[in-house]
Amino acid sequence: AAAGPDRAAAPDPAALDYETCYARCDDVYAAVSLLADNAAQVPFQVKVAGQVAPDHPLQELLARINPHQGATEFWHRAYGHLWLTGECFLLTERNNPAAPDQPHELWAFSGRVIEPVADAQDYLAGYRFRPPGGLPASGFAIAPRDVVPLTLFHPLKPLRGLSPLASLRLGLSAELHAKRANLDLFANGLLSDFALSFEFANDEQRRRTREALHAQHGADGRRHGFLMLENTTRIEKLSLTPRDAEFVELDRLTTRDVAKAYRIPPMFLAQLEHATMRNFETGYRALWELAILPRVRQVADALSEHLAPQYGPAVTVVPDTSGIEALRAGDRERVQTFQAMLTAGLDPDWAGRRVFGADWAPEVCRGVA
Numbered sequence: 568a569a570a571g572p573d574r575a576a577a578p579d580p581a582a583l584d585y586e587t588c589y590a591r592c593d594d595v596y597a598a599v600s601l602l603a604d605n606a607a608q609v610p611f612q613v614k615v616a617g618q619v620a621p622d623h624p625l626q627e628l629l630a631r632i633n634p635h636q637g638a639t640e641f642w643h644r645a646y647g648h649l650w651l652t653g654e655c656f657l658l659t660e661r662n663n664p665a666a667p668d669q670p671h672e673l674w675a676f677s678g679r680v681i682e683p684v685a686d687a688q689d690y691l692a693g694y695r696f697r698p699p700g701g702l703p704a705s706g707f708a709i710a711p712r713d714v715v716p717l718t719l720f721h722p723l724k725p726l727r728g729l730s731p732l733a734s735l736r737l738g739l740s741a742e743l744h745a746k747r748a749n750l751d752l753f754a755n756g757l758l759s760d761f762a763l764s765f766e767f768a769n770d771e772q773r774r775r776t777r778e779a780l781h782a783q784h785g786a787d788g789r790r791h792g793f794l795m796l797e798n799t800t801r802i803e804k805l806s807l808t809p810r811d812a813e814f815v816e817l818d819r820l821t822t823r824d825v826a827k828a829y830r831i832p833p834m835f836l837a838q839l840e841h842a843t844m845r846n847f848e849t850g851y852r853a854l855w856e857l858a859i860l861p862r863v864r865q866v867a868d869a870l871s872e873h874l875a876p877q878y879g880p881a882v883t884v885v886p887d888t889s890g891i892e893a894l895r896a897g898d899r900e901r902v903q904t905f906q907a908m909l910t911a912g913l914d915p916d917w918a919g920r921r922v923f924g925a926d927w928a929p930e931v932c933r934g935v936a
Contacts, residue, residue, distance in 0.1 A: 585652045585730055592739050594825040595732065597836055599650050602829060602858060607642040609863050609886050611870065616881040624669060625878045629870075633660075633672040645675035649717050649862065650829065654728030656681035656694065657715035659874070669877060670713075681714065683726040691726060715873040717866060731828040735821075742821045830858040851893045860888070 613626040648655035659670035686692035697706040718728030832850035870884040908918035
């Protein structure tokens with residue numbers, strides 16, 4: 568209970584929700600799309616007792632997914648939910664008469680559709696499925712074995728995920744309001760930037776003056792023209808100076824904040840001041856190693872933990888990164904380092920793990936030793 572909803576801070580009504588951030592904030596859209604597009608290109612391999620099993624039923628499920636989505640579209644959706652809201656729940660369907668106890672379809676939903684239900688004794692009682700657009704009371708219960716949870720660390724709610732945007736929503740809201748103000752400046756000209764006052768003005772005179780000014784100066788092709796006023800009229804400027812309303816700088820700072828939250832090198836969000844071909848290649852590799860691969864491996868681990876055991880013992884799921892060009896740039900140097908370590912008499916398995924890290928596989932030794 569200490570980590571449940573009662574400890575969570577009340578949502579700020581001025582902050583945007585995550586879906587609105589994605590739909591209306593170009594930096595968020597660019598960041599989430601960049602990560603999801605690339606991560607969805609990484610296929611998963613099923614291994615049994617450490618050996619690749621291309622004909623395994625789980626491998627067929629990961630290739631087939633469901634009747635309405637291919638693997639790339641499905642994983643783009645799943646990663647999009649994960650990076651945008653901090654959580655995604657994969658629902659399994661068991662509708663294959665030939666193997667009724669094994670998952671036959673996979674579906675990806677956000678936390679608005681599938682919600683974990685806590686239990687004081689068992690930690691997780693199950694999940695609640697709420698159809699999109701349905702009433703709050705609608706829906707049905709789902710057993711824990713039918714869901715693969717993908718969540719980012721949440722310090723207050725261990726069953727839920729925390730979005731990378733959680734600390735940025737107020738800043739994104741401020742940028743959106745600034746852009747609206749900037750739009751109004753161009754849409755309305757300078758009429759909203761000064762006040763007119765008249766001697767002995769009544770409501771009818773104010774209304775007629777407002778309508779006349781809008782008709783004369785408030786549309787395209789009519790702005791910045793001559794303004795004829797009576798000698799009893801006073802004008803007071805109210806507009807902010809460009810120094811006070813630095814829209815461009817605010818946009819640049821927001822872009823950097825989004826890049827920082829998602830571990831994306833700023834050059835990939837159009838921050839090109841210091842970009843060169845050399846650091847672009849280095850940044851692309853950093854994008855994969857710092858932002859994309861950790862999430863892909865997290866998904867593979869979740870599939871191994873929650874889905875693979877339903878297909879028998881010793882079944883695991885691993886990402887196949889062999890086709891990722893950005894990660895192959897330094898392969899020649901790593902192979903040379905590995906060969907030098909073998910020549911020095913070091914243990915091949917130790918040397919392989921030291922040089923290749925998570926990419927190490929024993930069969931690599933046979934090809935380069």
